[in-house]
Amino acid sequence: MEFTKLRLTGFKSFVDPTELNIARGLTGVVGPNGCGKSNLLEALRWVMGENRPTAMRGAGMEDVIFAGASSRPARNYAEVTLTIDNTERRAPAAFNTADQIEVIRRITRDAGSVFKTNGREARARDVQMLFADASTGSHSPALVRQGQISELINARPKARRRILEEAAGISGLYQRRHEAELKLSGTEQNLTRVADVLDQLD
Ligand code: ATP
Secondary structure, eight states: OEEEEEEEESBTTBOSOEEEEOOTTOOOOOOSTTSSHHHHHHHHHHHTTOOOGGGGTSSSGGGGBOOOBTTBOOOSEEEEEEEEEOTTOOSOGGGTTOSEEEEEEEEETTTEEEEEETTEEEOHHHHHHHHHHTTOOTTOTTSOOTTHHHHHHHOOHHHHHHHHHHHHTOHHHHHHHHHHHHHHHHHHHHHHHHHHHHHHHO
């Protein structure tokens, strides 16, 4: 799986539709202060399912929508599209039917955000799993933001372990285990209730 293109519309400072071709070998983005380098990286994390507004440097998720400038009114929605080359068929099974995968996330004021993969509506969880299984989730250490290197050096062992797990592509398994544990505990509670009801009937 290789990211080939990122398209932004109304996302933070990228009010007009903007396309970034992610050519092979691209390892960094440079530019003057405030030109939108961090916004690009955030768009990439966001389309992969990042759900913490703080990771987007905002108070709420709607803060990713272009908020207006002296010469332009605010936008009502933001959309980011990530195109992935899958000709080598490395995507997880559920997505592995196409040569190209297009993931779209769109947020509309007061209406929340929706995801689409290859034109079909998708759950946030499925999109997060697609990237987690491919060792490149929204928390991926492959995306290095400003200040992250010093954070890494000062990180506690547990936080460092999480980074290694993400790189090894097993963070999706942890998420699935967590969901299975929740289901199990729900079922155990139901069983206890059934036992109580049976006791009352006796
Ligand atoms: P630096 O090198 O200083 O860290 P940068 O190139 O990483 O800068 P960003 O932080 O990506 O720049 O972009 C900052 C710009 O994005 C600021 O001008 C800010 O006003 C603008 N911006 C952020 N959020 C929004 C928003 N919701 N609507 C409009 N503009 C926004």
